Amino acid sequence: MKRITRGLCLAGISLSLLSSGLTFAQDRITGKQFATRSEVIATEAMAATSQPLATQVALEVMRKGGNAIDAAIAANAMLGLVEPTGCGIGGDLFAIVYSAEDGKLHGLNASGRSPLGLSFEQMKQLTKEEGKIPSYGPLPVSVPGAVDGWFELHKKFGSMPMAQILKPSIEYAEKGFPVSELIAYYMQRSVSARAQYPGFQEVFMPDGEMPQKGDIFKNPALANTYKQLAMGGRDAFYKGKIAKEIDRYMKDNGGYIRYEDLENHTSEWVEPVSIDYRGYTLWELPPNGQGIAAQQILNILEGYDLTSMGFDSPEYIHTFVEAKKLAFADRAKYYADPAFSDIPVEHLISKEYADERRKLIDPNKAMKRDHAGPIEGDTIYLTTADKHGNMVSLIQSNYRGMGSGMTPEKLGFVLQNRGEMFSLQQGHLNQYEPGKRPFHTIIPAFVTKEGKPYMSYGVMGGATQPQMHAQILINMIDFGMNLQEAGDAPRILHSGSSQPTDEIMTDGGYVSLENGFSMETRRELMKKGHILREAVGPYGGYQAILKDLSNGVYYGASESRKDGQAAGY
Structure with a gap:
């Protein structure tokens, strides 16, 4: 056992981390603990x-x-x-x-x-x-x-x-x-x-x-x-x-x-809307999409020291899930075609509103009154950058x-079924009407820093998307991960059985944690009242390009959950 311990320490991996249940990219000489591969780096173009x-x-x-x-x-x-x-x-x-x-x-x-x-x-x-x-x-x-x-x-x-x-x-x-x-x-x-x-x-x-x-x-x-x-x-x-x-x-x-x-x-053509998160500006498109849900989540979480909590901690995961519940309650009520309704976007993504919503989070107890949307639905996301x-x-x-x-x-192609997302509830903002755009789950994201382009990214998969938009940035900004590792790291997914057009749920939904989070953390979350449910496949598919202005290069990342590829020249 001593010989094994010494070998692991030489490799830079502690037994305590291994026993925690965290997943590592095996046999990598360089790079972070979650990365499945190196970032792709090129000067002229990236896809x-x-x-x-x-x-x-x-x-x-x-x-x-x-x-x-x-x-x-x-x-x-x-x-x-x-x-x-x-x-x-x-x-x-x-x-x-x-x-x-x-x-x-x-x-x-x-x-x-x-x-x-x-x-x-x-x-x-x-x-x-x-x-x-x-x-x-x-x-x-x-x-x-x-x-x-x-x-x-x-x-x-x-x-x-x-x-x-x-x-x-x-x-x-x-x-x-x-x-x-x-x-x-x-x-x-x-x-x-x-x-x-x-x-x-x-x-x-x-x-x-x-x-x-x-x-x-x-x-x-x-x-x-x-x-x-x-x-x-x-x-x-x-x-x-x-x-x-x-x-x-x-x-x-x-x-x-x-x-x-x-x-x-x-x-x-619409004006993207933005929020600041610890010096980085996240840009999303306004409804009828759900992009501002990611911004609402981050606004709430900005009031916490996530770095001190740690990535694999019940405190971080609990706080993230509770912030998501609050954002998705608004998503269920307000997100719809702005041509048919007046959507209070500026208020929803304001810091003042986030301060109010944050007060509803109990650090020791999971909320039961919330609204969680569907996780079904697949999508493609792509990003490109040129010379x-x-x-x-x-x-x-x-x-x-x-x-x-x-x-x-x-x-030679299938017609979409996006109209399923309409509500049949009379008076709902997303109520079905002729000539109307339905609530949409697909959202592209962009990040600027000090007014300059920094990162183009997205994550596929229904209601997974705003949750992962937020997690990618948290992984990079709060937990110091690189572009590739931020996408490969295990993910948190809060879900529920209802559609974003139904009444508010009162069971709190359930949490799925991807392999890599420790058993101790899972047990502590259950003590706080979270229902944990295993899930395979609904965690999204991430692609990203980061622009390094200091070196004049692009970084590209494509996660291992899909068949994808980042490449450049």
């Missing part, structure tokens, strides 16, 4: 996405003269092909762009709206048996906003022709690509809920079954759709043959999206993995 082929496409575009915006669009198009379990042009898009030319952040809300021809009363009647908008089928489908988002980004910041941007994805869709491990797993899981819907099997199961890891998968219908976009621009999707095909498909299969809904669609200093934080999703299951077979 981090959840699939290596998409990362390589982004770098290829920048090597050929495109900028970070062109690269982000190209990577998103590629992810729509290689990771249909999280995204695609049947879904929505949000982005924050740092423009080196004007030194400003620009926010884009490219989310779609509910059908104009489906009233609240009709929706209530159609969903009478379930009592809520269903997860799959025609009813939760809202207008896809992603394509309009691409062309808005391109019009404002792009430098390379769209045909060239989409070319790599078209070629991969025609020739095929090998399906990676995690994506193959989620494709397999998608069959039972979606195989019954028209077109789904024709596009994704042409041989009668989903592809396995390593199988070559082709999507010629999506290649043809991308070609139409390359030639006809955004109008090909919203006013041309694609719009007409979506209209036909929905009419034939009990849906309510019509040509008129697509023709009327517009994205919105000019432009940086893009972009997130895009179908909502529940592969969306509604409704798949226009001639077009």
Whole structure:
């Protein structure tokens, strides 16, 4: 035993830490205790996405003269092909762009709206048996906003022709690509809920079954759709043959999206909103997304000395969970489409309001009256940066993995089911109404320091996202982790069974702790009244780029929970 102890000490690892249950990246000579790999460092350009082929496409575009915006669009198009379990042009898009030319952040809300021809009363009647908008089928489908988002980004910041941007994805869709491990797993899981819907099997199961890891998968219908976009621009999707095909498909299969809904669609450029956290400025987009929940959590936690508490401590985890509960109670009540309601964003993210909310936290007892949202739903997040200093934080999703299951077979993509997030509660701010944008879970993030760009990052996965946005910054600022380690460190997830449109819950929800937190900490949390529940998979998927102005380099990170890759040159 003495010999083992001496060996461990020479490796810089104490037995006390090992016995605590903390997880270490084994056999690393350098780096922090949680890092699975080193950060990627490059001078000219950087890309981090959840699939290596998409990362390589982004770098290829920048090597050929495109900028970070062109690269982000190209990577998103590629992810729509290689990771249909999280995204695609049947879904929505949000982005924050740092423009080196004007030194400003620009926010884009490219989310779609509910059908104009489906009233609240009709929706209530159609969903009478379930009592809520269903997860799959025609009813939760809202207008896809992603394509309009691409062309808005391109019009404002792009430098390379769209045909060239989409070319790599078209070629991969025609020739095929090998399906990676995690994506193959989620494709397999998608069959039972979606195989019954028209077109789904024709596009994704042409041989009668989903592809396995390593199988070559082709999507010629999506290649043809991308070609139409390359030639006809955004109008090909919203006013041309694609719009007409979506209209036909929905009419034939009990849906309510019509040509008129697509023709009327517009994205919105919005001002990102910010809070200061210990000298760093976190920027998020305002509702109808949930980004300000991360800001509310951090505002509350700024009143505590988290560093002294320690990462693997019941005090830190308890305080984090209680702050999250308070932020999500507001999320349930206030977050909705600002075109239909006056959302008190400035008040919600103010330091004064955080001071009031902080008083509700008992350091020894878990709150039971709270509201916790869903953890289901998968997404892709990507970030790019170029030699000019432009940086893009972009997130895009179908909502529940592969969306509604409704798949226009001639077009090669699934329509999103984001409309499920509407409330059927009369008078709720997020109540279903025609032509309205639903509450959204997908959120891009950006951090500046002393007015200069510092970090572009995001974490995928439903209600997981604002919790992890906050944890990433806490890991770096309060616990001194580097960009890679901050994403690899074990995560805290507070969850509940209700949707963000229901009444406030009174059971307090439950806490899931990823492997790496000690048993002692878990026991102490239970003593405070927290219900702990094991969970595998819902902890998100992180990508990030950090700009080191002093050395003139970019740092990139991509966590091990996904198939992703950060790379640069």
